[in-house]
Amino acid sequence: QSALTQPASVSGSPGQSITISCTGTSSDVGAYDYVSWYQQHPDKAPKLMIYDVSNRPLGVSNRFSGSKSGNTASLTISGLQAEDEAVYYCTSYSTTNSLYVFGTGTTVTVL
Amino acid sequence: EVELVQSGAEVKKPGESLRISCKGSGYRFTSYWISWVRQMPGRGLEWMGRIDPSDSYINYSPSFQGHVTISADKSISTAYLQWNSLEASDTATYYCARLVEPTRGGRFDPWGQGTLVTVSS
Numbered sequence: 400q401s402a403l404t405q406p407a408s409v410s411g412s413p414g415q416s417i418t419i420s421c422t423g424t425s426s427d428v429g430a431y432d433y434v435s436w437y438q439q440h441p442d443k444a445p446k447l448m449i450y451d452v453s454n455r456p457l458g459v460s461n462r463f464s465g466s467k468s469g470n471t472a473s474l475t476i477s478g479l480q481a482e483d484e485a486v487y488y489c490t491s492y493s494t495t496n497s498l499y500v501f502g503t504g505t506t507v508t509v510l
Numbered sequence: 511e512v513e514l515v516q517s518g519a520e521v522k523k524p525g526e527s528l529r530i531s532c533k534g535s536g537y538r539f540t541s542y543w544i545s546w547v548r549q550m551p552g553r554g555l556e557w558m559g560r561i562d563p564s565d566s567y568i569n570y571s572p573s574f575q576g577h578v579t580i581s582a583d584k585s586i587s588t589a590y591l592q593w594n595s596l597e598a599s600d601t602a603t604y605y606c607a608r609l610v611e612p613t614r615g616g617r618f619d620p621w622g623q624g625t626l627v628t629v630s631s
Contacts, residue, residue, distance in 0.1 A: 402554065433615025437555075444605055444624050445555065450617040488555050492615035496572050499545070499557040499616070 403428065403489055403502035410508040416477040419505045421489035422470060427500050429470035433492035436465060436474045440485045448487075449474060476507070484509050512536040514544075514606050514622035521628045522596050529592040530625045532606030539587035540564040543609035545618060546580060546591050550602040560609055561589060596629045603627075 404422040411417040421428065421436075428434055432452045437445035447456050449465040452472060462477045472491070476483055489502035517531040532544060545560040559570040563582040570580070579592040589606055603626050607618035 431615055435617045437618070444621040445607075445618070446621070447617055447619040450610075450619075451615065456619065490555075490557075490618075497557065498560070498569055498571070501547075501555040501557060504554040 401500075403491060403500055405487075405489060405502040405505045407503070408506045408508065410510055411476075411479045412510045413479055413481065415479050416475060417479060417507065419474045419476075419487055419489075419507070421472040421474070421491075421502045423472075423491055423500070424470055426495055427491040427493040428467065428472050430494050431492050432467065434465065434467060434472040435490050436463075437488045437490065438483075438485045439488065445488065479509055481509050483507055512608070512620055514608060514620060516604075516606060516622040516625045519626040519628070521630070523631055524596060524598055524629055526596050526629075527592070527594050528596055528627065529590050530604060530627065532589045532591075532622050534587045534589075534608065537608075540584050543612050543616070544582065544589040545607050545609045546578075546589075547605045547607060547618070547621075548574075548602045549605065549624075555605075558591070558604075560612070563587075563589065596627075598629050598631075600627060601629050 434452045436449040439445045452467045453465040464475045487505045543560045546558040548556045558574045561568045561580045563584045582589040603624045605624045606622040609616045
């Protein structure tokens with residue numbers, strides 16, 4: 400099972416919006432609305448930011464939003480802030496024996 | 511507060527065995543699956559497998575099947591990840607995570623703080 404494809408890096412200025420893509424296949428991203436996104440700061444554990452494509456857990460800022468079209472899911476961060484600098488991973492439930500597949504990870508830099 | 515607390519960092523030699531742990535608190539341990547995720551140095555996240563602590567039913571990723579063993583002791587709300595013979599390539603940080611709503615795909619929330627395993631001769 401190959402990892403989901405994400406851009407290696409995305410950057411933006413404070414206050415801007417950025418979007419991170421996550422491309423999979425009809426066996427994972429395209430098969431279900433079970434895409435979630437995780438934020439990982441250096442030397443920290445990942446934190447759930449979005450689940451089931453577009454749902455935010457309690458406590459997560461509404462500046463984070465998710466969507467999906469076909470085999471590609473997206474995470475948008477609006478009103479970019481310095482604290483948003485981190486690596487972001489998508490993950491999807493899969494019809495294969497791997498069950499869960501992660502994305503390659505995207506480093507977000509706030510300029 | 512829901513929390514997963516993992517055991518401390520380990521330094522081992524190739525061929526040695528190891529078991530690391532993940533203790534859940536703040537929720538009913540048997541109501542949620544636990545997953546294990548590997549992160550090699552400077553690399554991304556890889557799903558290793560999951561266990562239902564209520565009956566110890568396990569699913570392994572094909573990439574890890576046969577190389578690690580996942581188990582749980584529900585009496586002490588603890589899940590384990592075990593190796594019988596470590597290799598240098600097992601050097602990584604290992605995270606446990608609670609799997610929420612596995613019948614609807616599932617999401618990992620929260621995560622343990624991670625256990626760094628270093629395998630070196």
